[in-house]
Amino acid sequence: MSTYSIKDLEQLSGIKAHTLRIWEQRYNLLSPKRTDTNIRYYDDDDLKLILNVALLNDNGFKISKIAGMSSLEMREEVIRLTEKNLTYDDQIHALTICMIEMDEERFEKVLSTNILKIGFEQTMLNIIYPFLSKIGVLWQTGAINPAQEHFISNLVRQKLIVAIDGQVNKGGGKKFLLFLPEGELHEISLLFATFLIKSKGHKVIYLGQSTPKEDLQLVYRLHRPEYLMTVITTSPNSQEVQGYIDCISQEFNESEIVISGYQIVGQDLRFPKNVKALHYIRQIKEYLEELEQVFQEK
DSSP: OOEEOHHHHHHHHOOOHHHHHHHHHHHOOOOOEEOTTOOEEEEHHHHHHHHHHHHHHHTTOOHHHHHTSOHHHHHHHHHHHHTSSOOHHHHHHHHHHHHHHTOHHHHHHHHHHHHHHHOHHHHIIIIIHHHHHHHHHHHHHTSSOHHHHHHHHHHHHHHHHHHHHTOOOOSOSOEEEEEEETTOOOOHHHHHHHHHHHHTTOEEEEEEEEEOHHHHHHHHHHHOOSEEEEEOSSSSOTTTHHHHHHHHHHHTTTSEEEEESTTTTTOOOOOOTTEEEOOSTHHHHHHHHHHHHHHHHO
16 A cells, blocks of 8 residues: 655645645645654545545535435445546546546546547547646655556556557658657657557657667668657656767768657756657647658648
């Protein structure tokens, strides 16, 4: 079971820590535990409760009424609400609850409902990515356990693969080679880039996770793609990433290299002429639209 500080609850629910403490005292909403050194902490049940409270409160329920509801009544009301056309924040709350409970059926239903209503691309941009970003800090600090991370990542990955398979290439377009550096396993952004690139009618050669340099060179020589794209989240690390950028820039100097990820965003890096850095996920779509404009003008 994971443990959370009151600041973790604030980050995930959007309810200020000060407000949480007032509700705790006035309505006995929470029962914090204490470590051997008397530090307060909260568990998964507390997080689920506060996420449900936040969603209900955001949708007009008074806190005094919420405090009088049983856990079952609260859960049923939340499920009813999340099946309506709610805000993105409400849907993110719902996904977070699914993650904590590791409820695959409910997670699938929330995602599918949103995809039907606003489409796959908008669901990814406005719900999935903010959700992953919101809990990403907690993954890094250990507040959320690896099992929960793998559970969510694999479900999102499955959705992406199905969406990619649904794209039909009619020929034409440019050739993109997508890969992750050796040791890099976080491929959700790369899969989403694949979906967007194919949706624009381009061809994708997808090498995926942890691509050895020799394999990358072999495929590059065989296909001679106009564009390479990669995402660096953990590997290479911050001390090695500049050298890696310089290396692939020289190795594949006949192509434009598009690069993004945690080790790229906000870092003090030098980008050679043939390297284009994208600092947030929406830029992938914008970049492709700019390319399309250039192709049309030629």
